[in-house]
Amino acid sequence: MKIQTLKALLRINEMGSIRAAALALHISQPALTLAIQQLEDEVGAPLLIRTKRGVTFTAYGNAVLQHAQLIVSESQRINEEIAQMRGHWEGQIRLSSAPAISLTILPQALRPFMAKHTGIKVHCIDGLSPMINPALRSGGLDFALTPVELDNIEPGLTVEPLCERKIVIAAHKSNPLAKATRLEELQSARWLYATPRPGPGAHIEKAFSAAGLEPPKPVMICESLLTLPDLLVDSNFVTTLPNIIFERAQHTHDLCAIPVQEPIPTLQIGILRMESVPLTPATQELLSWIRFAANN
Template sequence: MKLQTLQALIGIEELGSIRAAATRMHMSQPALTAAIQQLEAELQAPLLARSKQGVSFTRFGQAFMRHAHLIVSESQHAQEEIAQMRGLWEGQVRFSTSPAIALAVLPQALTSFSAKYPGVVLSVRDGLYPGVTPALREGTLDFAITPAHRQEVQSDIVAEPLYQSD
């Protein structure tokens, strides 16, 4: 299983086309198709269904994509952590926050963070718990700052209270 193939599958999912994903990955369409066929042989399952309307993911492909997102995300996190250990504060932080936090505290916090770490790209989107859990699980979000009752937080999600209110 090659990381580049997983990245290309994510590109296919986002762009809806093998050709567009191959272009994004700077490879030929036949090379990408061969890499996907090799992965399908390794998994012994078809991941993509091709038709005149385009390409879609089979049920095997849909199940696999949850893992592909997580693998690619964890690989990126590992690279960023090593770079940080070498003193290079670069990379990307993707998080979600509630609208109230986004309006109240976030602008000042982001200004301070960006001044201290100019090489880090911040990606922020609105979201509330439990709606953000799928993105947390697949690694497309690093964390979320959102109201949640501790008793309601699912066991595979780590929650740290930042503020308590009755």
């Protein structure tokens, strides 16, 4: 099984057709078709269904795709690690970061790292566990800076505690519940979660359970923290926000923190990655800068 054929399979999935993938790879369409046919013969199953509009992947093809992404990613990491060990600091680091970390710790870590290693490309996306876990497993991400439940990590993943972040219950100042002082008053509120369960958007449910109350039922989920503050304006939504996000949106959106008496659990932020996948020297150094920024 050739790495180049697996790369071609991934490009076909990305482009949606063999013709477009062949153009992107700068090879002829017949040559690419032959390579895929040889791969199908090797695995003993059809991988693609060819139609007039392009190609779709069979169940066998989707299974091969998952492994292909990891194999190709690991092949690239091997080349980058050897090059970096020999003093050639090139390659890329792929990570996801919670917005609250992207606004604070990550820029502090990236500035000195990028100034020192101009040949390293860093690709950062917004993302939270468990939604980004498949990307970690497939090799699409090297690590994630994300809220985690330390006692509930998926098998195959490992986490290193990094820091804690406060969250606040937020609403627009005009919300009738803006001056509520007990969680009980918020049980029937129109809750807006930033993630589906069991993501960090539902973290507030721990506070309700600790107070002996039935957790609220969200009426809406918005996974964009850029959009979420806007949804609170002129509405009766109640939500939770990391304190750093709340402080930035408080004045621009006329938001307030609802002063409930019960304690609100902090978010544990961790470095989440695959347990069995070694990190390149560049990734290890960036993580050192991230730890330094978190501790300072």
